[in-house]
Amino acid sequence: MRYRILKLQGCLECVRGHVEVIKETGLYLIVDCSPEDIEFLQERFGIVAIPEERKPIRKHQIFQEGETITVDEIKTLVGFDKLKEQGLSDEGIVIAILGTGVNLDVLPDDIKNRVEVIDYTGEGPQDDINHGTPITYLIGSLTEKAQIKHLKVIKKDLSIEGRALLDAFEYAYWFCHIANVSWGFENNPCEHYKMYNGLMQFVAYADPPFYFVASAGNNNAEPNAIEFPAASEYAIAVGAIDKTGLLAGFSSIGPFECPELGVRIPKPDVTTYGVNLLLLDANGEEKELSGTSFAAPIVSSFIAWLYNAYARQKGLDILVGHRINPHCNCEGWTEDYGYGILQAFVNAPLGTAINYQALINAFGLGFMLVLPVVVIKGIEEALRR
Numbered sequence: 001m002r003y004r005i006l007k008l009q010g011c012l013e014c015v016r017g018h019v020e021v022i023k024e025t026g027l028y029l030i031v032d033c034s035p036e037d038i039e040f041l042q043e044r045f046g047i048v049a050i051p052e053e054r055k056p057i058r059k060h061q062i063f064q065e066g067e068t069i070t071v072d073e074i075k076t077l078v079g080f081d082k083l084k085e086q087g088l089s090d091e092g093i094v095i096a097i098l099g100t101g102v103n104l105d106v107l108p109d110d111i112k113n114r115v116e117v118i119d120y121t122g123e124g125p126q127d128d129i130n131h132g133t134p135i136t137y138l139i140g141s142l143t144e145k146a147q148i149k150h151l152k153v154i155k156k157d158l159s160i161e162g163r164a165l166l167d168a169f170e171y172a173y174w175f176c177h178i179a180n181v182s183w184g185f186e187n188n189p190c191e192h193y194k195m196y197n198g199l200m201q202f203v204a205y206a207d208p209p210f211y212f213v214a215s216a217g218n219n220n221a222e223p224n225a226i227e228f229p230a231a232s233e234y235a236i237a238v239g240a241i242d243k244t245g246l247l248a249g250f251s252s253i254g255p256f257e258c259p260e261l262g263v264r265i266p267k268p269d270v271t272t273y274g275v276n277l278l279l280l281d282a283n284g285e286e287k288e289l290s291g292t293s294f295a296a297p298i299v300s301s302f303i304a305w306l307y308n309a310y311a312r313q314k315g316l317d318i319l320v321g322h323r324i325n326p327h328c329n330c331e332g333w334t335e336d337y338g339y340g341i342l343q344a345f346v347n348a349p350l351g352t353a354i355n356y357q358a359l360i361n362a363f364g365l366g367f368m369l370v371l372p373v374v375v376i377k378g379i380e381e382a383l384r385r
Helices: 012-018 035-045 071-078 080-085 132-142 162-175 189-205 292-310 315-319 356-363 365-370 379-383
Strands: 002-006 021-024 028-032 049-051 055-059 094-099 115-119 147-152 178-181 183-185 211-215 236-241 256-258 263-265 270-273 277-280 286-289
Touching: 002 162, 002 189, 012 028, 012 035, 035 049, 049 162, 049 189, 071 080, 071 132, 071 270, 071 277, 071 292, 080 292, 094 132, 094 162, 094 292, 132 147, 132 277, 132 292, 147 162, 162 178, 162 189, 178 292, 183 189, 183 211, 189 211, 189 256, 211 292, 236 292, 236 315, 270 292, 292 315
Parallel strands: 094 147, 094 178, 115 147, 178 211, 211 236, 236 270
Antiparallel strands: 002 028, 002 049, 021 028, 055 183, 256 263, 277 286
16 A cells, blocks of 8 residues: 655654655655554654545535625625735735636636646546636635646545645645645544644645645534644634624534544634625536635635735734634634634734744643734734835
8 A cells, every 4th residue: 555654754764774665755755565564664763654545525515595795795895905905916826726626618817817727636627516616716806916726636526535635735835825625524533633634734844834724614513523624733724604794504613622632723713704605606607605615715815915925924823913703702712713704904913923833832732722812013014024
């Protein structure tokens, strides 16, 4: 069986001395060996390995009644116009979408000309599931100059081959600034956290920063129902609200907990509009679509506008000062809205770079539940840098 050994920790030279390395990439050593060999390498040399196995996924799209929200209304409600007025630009930014493919012919030219589809499934670049096209349309509509790389990793049967996922992640990591994932692995998020969170650690080491945005899931507001990869502390997990600002009835709430691993992570991180968004579907028709699948692209697009000015702010830090939480008397995290509803502010304060990983290492993940949002620097000051 093939495994990807992550070039993050452990004695990699020791690995080369015990098993044959078929291929080496920037992130992985690719080996073909038995599970027993991998277990030995993990115990003896402290390596992290991911099997190249097929996994079922769940797209975060659902039917939900509610007031329609157009793309222009999203721009106004979230404040994309304010970002542009501040002189921010998404020029030079590349956004990866790990998705189901795109029907390019239905997209407006100003979006289509910025999109490239790379097929990792062998099924062709088209969107057979009617999911990747509206997501690409939404990101294309909310950005102006950003390039979009749609990395088709999801097959018609809603599964992902391990090799395709790992190759696409590496492409996004090296060649893109932001990755958008609007799906989650089916069932047992703790199992997937244990298997794949080592891979997500690369996000923390990226320089320049690499932002990984993922939809939280549509698990009908059940607690501790955040799906992976949104559950990772290295991802920005996005929940959904309706046009009135109330949490969508389907949006997964947190925290993410795996008692057997000693893990407790405050998720979701942020919420934005995800109910009845009027988008172009794979047939080129305007449809009202709902789900955290469509909330995540709004956050990805928002970060694209901030990236050039604030890329030294890693992870969720880039959004500090651009969030509100009107539905609770709190300044920190809540299990439903996360750290707040995404909204741009003119001259809003921008948080200092909080080293979340250092806090986790020092105090444990539980400490993150009471971490306040620290706000001390103004956007105008940051723009002068």
